[in-house]
Each structure stands twice: as structure tokens, then as C-alpha cells.
Amino acid sequence: MSNYHIKHLEEYYQVYRKSVRNPEGFWEEIAEEHFIWRKKWDKVLEWDFSKPEIKWFQGAKLNITENCIDRHLATRGDKTAILFEPNNPDEPSEHITYKDLYHRVNKFANVLKENGIQKGDRVCIYVPMIPELAIATLACARIGAIHSVVFAGFSATALSTRINDSDCKMVITADGSYRGKKTIDLKGIVDEALENCSSVKTVLVTKRINSDISMKEGRDKWLQPLLDNASNQCKAEIMDAEDPLFILYTSGSTGKPKGMVHTTAGYMVYTAYTFKNAFQYRENDVYWCTADIGWITGHSYIVYGPLANGATTVLFEGVPSYPDFGRFWQIIEKHKVNQFYTAPTAIRALAKQGTELVDNYDLSSLKVLGSVGEPINEEAWHWYNDNVGKKKSPIIDTWWQTETGGIMITPIPYVTPTKPTYATLPFIGIQPALIDENGEELKGNQVDGRLCIKFPWPSIARTIWGNHERYKDTYFSAFENMYFTGDGALRDEVGYYRITGRVDDVIIVSGHNLGTAPIEDAINEHPAVAESAIVGFPHDIKGSALYGYITLKDVGESRNHQNLSHEINQLIADRIGPIAKLDKIQFTLGLPKTRSGKIMRRILRKIASNEMENLGDVSTLLNPECVQNIIDNRL
Numbered sequence: 328m329s330n331y332h333i334k335h336l337e338e339y340y341q342v343y344r345k346s347v348r349n350p351e352g353f354w355e356e357i358a359e360e361h362f363i364w365r366k367k368w369d370k371v372l373e374w375d376f377s378k379p380e381i382k383w384f385q386g387a388k389l390n391i392t393e394n395c396i397d398r399h400l401a402t403r404g405d406k407t408a409i410l411f412e413p414n415n416p417d418e419p420s421e422h423i424t425y426k427d428l429y430h431r432v433n434k435f436a437n438v439l440k441e442n443g444i445q446k447g448d449r450v451c452i453y454v455p456m457i458p459e460l461a462i463a464t465l466a467c468a469r470i471g472a473i474h475s476v477v478f479a480g481f482s483a484t485a486l487s488t489r490i491n492d493s494d495c496k497m498v499i500t501a502d503g504s505y506r507g508k509k510t511i512d513l514k515g516i517v518d519e520a521l522e523n524c525s526s527v528k529t530v531l532v533t534k535r536i537n538s539d540i541s542m543k544e545g546r547d548k549w550l551q552p553l554l555d556n557a558s559n560q561c562k563a564e565i566m567d568a569e570d571p572l573f574i575l576y577t578s579g580s581t582g583k584p585k586g587m588v589h590t591t592a593g594y595m596v597y598t599a600y601t602f603k604n605a606f607q608y609r610e611n612d613v614y615w616c617t618a619d620i621g622w623i624t625g626h627s628y629i630v631y632g633p634l635a636n637g638a639t640t641v642l643f644e645g646v647p648s649y650p651d652f653g654r655f656w657q658i659i660e661k662h663k664v665n666q667f668y669t670a671p672t673a674i675r676a677l678a679k680q681g682t683e684l685v686d687n688y689d690l691s692s693l694k695v696l697g698s699v700g701e702p703i704n705e706e707a708w709h710w711y712n713d714n715v716g717k718k719k720s721p722i723i724d725t726w727w728q729t730e731t732g733g734i735m736i737t738p739i740p741y742v743t744p745t746k747p748t749y750a751t752l753p754f755i756g757i758q759p760a761l762i763d764e765n766g767e768e769l770k771g772n773q774v775d776g777r778l779c780i781k782f783p784w785p786s787i788a789r790t791i792w793g794n795h796e797r798y799k800d801t802y803f804s805a806f807e808n809m810y811f812t813g814d815g816a817l818r819d820e821v822g823y824y825r826i827t828g829r830v831d832d833v834i835i836v837s838g839h840n841l842g843t844a845p846i847e848d849a850i851n852e853h854p855a856v857a858e859s860a861i862v863g864f865p866h867d868i869k870g871s872a873l874y875g876y877i878t879l880k881d882v883g884e885s886r887n888h889q890n891l892s893h894e895i896n897q898l899i900a901d902r903i904g905p906i907a908k909l910d911k912i913q914f915t916l917g918l919p920k921t922r923s924g925k926i927m928r929r930i931l932r933k934i935a936s937n938e939m940e941n942l943g944d945v946s947t948l949l950n951p952e953c954v955q956n957i958i959d960n961r962l
């Protein structure tokens with residue numbers, strides 16, 4: 328097990344040096360020793376960031392589900408693979424063993440085949456956090472279909488955009504979902520979305536809330552009877568290393584969402600290796616990541632990374648506040664969770680409740696605490712460390728992205744000394760660089776700049792579905808021969824990294840990436856709206872929240888601003904989803920613009936954040952007079 332489990336800081340540096348001196352040799356050794364292959368590769372790596380083209384383990388043949396399931400059967404057949412914890416604490420949890428998982432994935436895979444799905448077809452999965460979500464993704468992978476999981480909190484419009492972008496042939500969904508006290512009519516949302524999706528031939532519906540829904544003749548089928556009749560054996564499709572495994576959409580600063588394409592072998596190797604080391608996972612540990620499988624964190628660190636290591640991974644259907652704000656702590660106690668991975672926004676919301684609830688539960692099983700999705704502020708870091716980890720469990724602040732597939736910068740627990748708000752050191756094999764405005768790499772420590780990565784790692788996304796040009800423009804054109812992350816970062820005196828936030832027009836609200844352009848497009852659809860600009864501003868719980876500046880077509884618009892705000896937020900919820908609603912809406916007479924007519928978001932951002940003292944020179948604007956007016960009417 329050389330290099331597989333890093334045990335101390337000296338070893339980290341040693342392995343790190345080896346991984347950057349000879350990346351091919353390093354990853355080849357990991358791939359050789361820890362996975363099963365139907366055929367080994369001909370070449371470990373071929374890459375050219377100028378095209379961009381990246382290929383890992385070319386020529387290798389494998390199926391990721393044989394690595395995540397089949398190979399564990401001999402030694403871990405009766406071990407729990409997925410531990411399902413339902414929304415309602417009174418409903419029993421479900422232990423799905425590796426053997427059960429094998430049978431359930433095979434049955435599902437056979438149902439997909441019987442319904443016309445073949446290797447390379449795209450299947451949209453719009454399912455809440457229940458076992459079928461993980462099983463459906465694995466079933467696609469079993470037969471080589473490309474899954475596109477869409478977070479089941481997205482609206483019908485957002486869903487149809489994603490289905491159409493990759494021409495999905497099938498949608499897998501549920502009759503509805505539970506979310507705390509509420510139920511959500513998922514099938515209704517799917518029906519609405521499919522009014523605009525001609526590529527979808529079949530909809531498979533799993534029962535969760537037993538609601539009365541309508542089934543469209545010839546298109547919609549209940550899943551359970553099909554599963555009951557399917558064989559529990561399904562041969563794994565043999566895939567090429569570089570065959571797409573899945574598409575996952577992420578927001579861009581402009582235009583429609585980007586369907587990031589991840590391929591098979593490199594993704595598997597990197598997520599498995601990072602899972603093992605970043606969480607210091609040991610056999611028989613119970614690991615819990617609270618993300619939704621609809622996001623990359625769930626793909627890599629609920630499903631693929633843990634299962635590739637034969638781990639027990641908790642899948643939680645509910646929310647942190649139901650039936651009360653002690654729910655997370657109750658689950659940790661109940662299942663004796665060892666590694667707990669959540670988002671700063673959840674920590675802040677829980678911290679607001681005080682310490683009484685968290686003190687009520689026995690959290691002594693915890694060994695590692697993780698954070699992901701946005702910068703963790705100092706206060707939240709200490710609250711997490713003191714009250715959840717009791718100062719004994721290291722916090723790993725893991726920085727990464729949908730595009731990177733796996734964790735990129737993180738402390739290794741019990742190995743890297745942590746520092747609040749710092750993601751600390753690059754993971755093995757990762758070569759970060761900070762770049763100044765002139766495109767020069769900043770050498771040495773105590774510098775800050777744009778965060779780029781100089782060398783490919785196995786799980787980097789290979790393209791944007793259907794739009795390789797956009798992939799190149801977004802990630803490889805800002806700086807020559809570098810992957811540009813869109814984030815800013817600083818490197819302190821010992822070489823630790825701290826992520827300072829996005830440097831583009833993506834705003835991270837409660838850990839969700841939101842592009843400003845699609846939100847503005849939604850707002851501009853309102854008949855009364857002339858123009859709008861969205862910026863982020865600091866928010867206690869969400870990290871950032873959205874502030875919208877809106878000008879109306881008719882300045883004398885007689886309608887009540889409150890009603891208008893409500894309608895605008897409803898429109899955003901319909902077009903994108905409730906997560907993109909604006910916290911503040913200011914109706915203004917004008918938006919500050921450059922002489923070439925570009926909206927100066929920088930100024931609007933400062934005003935929204937109450938930083939009026941350093942607005943900079945506004946005199947060169949086309950309409951400087953509007954700035955004072957906006958300040959005077961600030962919310």
C-alpha cells in the first residue's frame with residue numbers, strides 16, 4: 328500500500344515531491360495497486376492545455392462499478408455500503424450492504440437496458456436524496472450510459488435546459504420528495520419540464536411519498552414493478568478510460584449552465600485516493616457527507632470515492648433543521664459517525680442556535696470534520712472546532728470545484744497542522760500557481776493573485792458537453808498553459824493557501840454557485856423591468872446573499888414595489904430555483920455605466936456591502952450622478 332495512506336507531515340512532503348517530479352510514475356503506481364482493470368493503459372498521460380486536451384490512462388479498460396461494488400463482495404459483502412437515514416427520524420434507517428447494492432444496481436441497470444438505454448446515451452436523474460439516487464447513477468455507470476444528475480431543488484425551466492443541452496433520452500424521478508415538514512411535487516416539475524424536451528422517451532418514477540400523480544401513457548413507468556421483474560445480474564459494460572462517466576452542470580458567469588464532462592479512469596483514481604487521505608478513512612469507519620448527490624461533492628464524496636474504498640457512506644434525505652436543529656448531531660450519535668463533511672453555511676445556521684442542542688448528543692465518535700463549498704469564516708471555524716470537534720477532531724477546509732472532480736487543496740487530518748480559514752496545502756499531485764494581473768506567476772510566499780493549476784491531475788473535467796470552445800475560453804485562455812479556477816487566493820509565509828473568493832461574476836450563496844447573468848435574464852423577463860444588475864453582499868448565514876439593482880421601464884410605475892419584488896423573486900424561483908432568490912431588491916433610476924455602456928458592478932458591489940468609502944473614481948462614468956442616488960436609497 329505504498330503512498331496510499333499518508334501518515335505524517337514529512338511523508339506528505341516526500342510523497343508530494345514525488346508526485347510532482349514524476350506525475351506519470353506516481354499515478355501509475357496508485358492506479359496499478361488499488362484498482363481492478365480489464366486491461367491496463369498504454370500511456371499514463373497525454374496533455375496539451377492549449378487545445379485543451381487531457382487524457383489519463385489511455386487504452387485502459389474498466390468499469391467503475393466493478394471497482395466500487397463487485398470487488399468488495401468477497402471481503403465486504405455483508406458490510407454496509409450505503410446507510411440511508413430518512414427525513415423523518417421515526418422512520419427506520421436502512422443498511423444497504425455491498426451485496427444488496429450489487430443486486431440493486433444490477434436490477435436497475437437491466438431496467439435501463441430494457442427501456443432502450445445503451446452505452447453513451449444520456450440519462451437525466453432528478454431524484455431526491457434516497458437510495459435510488461445513488462443506485463440510478465451506479466446503474467448508468469454499469470452499462471456505460473452517461474448520467475446527468477440534476478439537483479432536485481431546481482425548477483422545471485432549469486431542468487429542461489439541462490435535459491435539452493445533453494439530449495437526455497430518459498428521466499429518472501420520484502413521485503415527490505420530503506424536505507423537513509414539506510413535500511415537493513417532483514413529478515409535477517418533471518411533467519412541466521418535459522413539455523419542452525423532445526429527446527426524452529421514457530420517464531421512470533420511483534415511489535417515495537405515495538402521492539397521487541398522473542402518469543403519461545407510453546412515456547411514464549413505475550420503477551418498482553420493473554425492478555421486481557429484472558434479473559439481479561448484469562454484466563458490466565467494459566469502458567475506455569476516457570469514456571464519459573457523467574455530465575454535471577455548473578453555473579457560469581455568463582450564458583447557460585456548463586455541462587462539465589468527467590471521464591472514467593482518472594476520475595475514479597483521484598476521487599478514491601483523495602477520499603482515503605483527506606478523510607483518513609479506515610476500515611469500519613462510518614463516513615457522512617451532508618451534500619446532495621445533485622452536486623459534485625455528492626458525486627465524488629458520497630458515491631464514487633467512498634464506495635471505491637469499500638467504505639460505509641451515510642445518505643441523508645432530510646435537512647439540518649428538522650424536526651429540530653439537533654438533527655445532524657442526533658445522526659452522528661445514532662450511527663457513530665467518524666468523518667463528517669458539511670458546508671460553512673450549515674455550520675453558521677447551526678451555530679446560530681447556540682450550543683445547547685449540540686451538547687445534548689454524544690459526538691465522541693468523530694475523528695475528522697470537513698468543510699466545503701465556500702470560504703469558512705473564522706467564527707464558524709471556531710464554533711465547529713470547539714463545539715462539534717471538541718478541539719480534538721481536525722477540520723479539513725477542502726477547496727475544489729465541479730470542474731476539478733476532487734479535492735485540490737486541503738489539510739490532511741492529523742498530518743497537516745490546520746489554520747482557521749486556510750485550506751492549507753495542495754493535495755498530492757496538485758501544482759497550484761498564483762498569477763498577477765500581468766499574467767506573471769508570483770513566486771515565493773506572502774503573495775496573492777489568481778489561483779491557477781499548472782499541471783493536469785487525473786479528475787480534471789475534459790470538456791463542456793457540446794461546447795469545447797467554451798471550455799477552452801473559460802478555463803485555459805486567461806493565462807497560457809494554465810487551468811484558471813476563477814478564484815483568488817493568497818499564500819502565507821509558510822506556503823499555506825487561503826481562498827479569498829471568486830474573481831468573476833459567480834456568486835456563492837449558501838455554497839451554491841450562481842451566475843449573475845442567468846438571474847438577470849430571469850428578472851429582465853418581467854414586463855415592468857428595464858434593466859438589472861445582481862451583486863453579492865456578506866450575509867451571516869449564507870456567506871453571500873444576492874442584492875439586485877433594478878430599473879423599471881416606466882419610472883412612474885405606479886405598482887407597489889413590494890409586489891413587484893415578490894413577482895420578480897417568483898420569476899427567479901420559476902426560472903432557476905428558490906436558491907437564486909434575491910435578499911434585497913433596490914429599484915433605482917439608473918445603473919452606473921462605463922462610457923462603453925458596461926454596468927460597473929464593482930461599484931454596486933461596494934454599495935451593497937456598505938463600503939462606500941472606497942468606491943474609487945466615479946467621475947469617468949457615463950452617468951456619475953446615479954451613484955449618489957443609489958447610495959441614498961440603499962437598503
Ligand code: WTA
Nearest residue numbers: 699700701702724725726727728729814826
Ligand atoms: C468555492 C464545490 C473557499 C470556490 C466542491 C470554488 C471554496 C467554488 C471552497 C466551486 C473552500 C469551494 N474555500 N471556497 N474550501 N470550496 N469553494 O463547483 O469559489 O460547487 O471555485 O464545487 O466554490 O463550487 P462547486
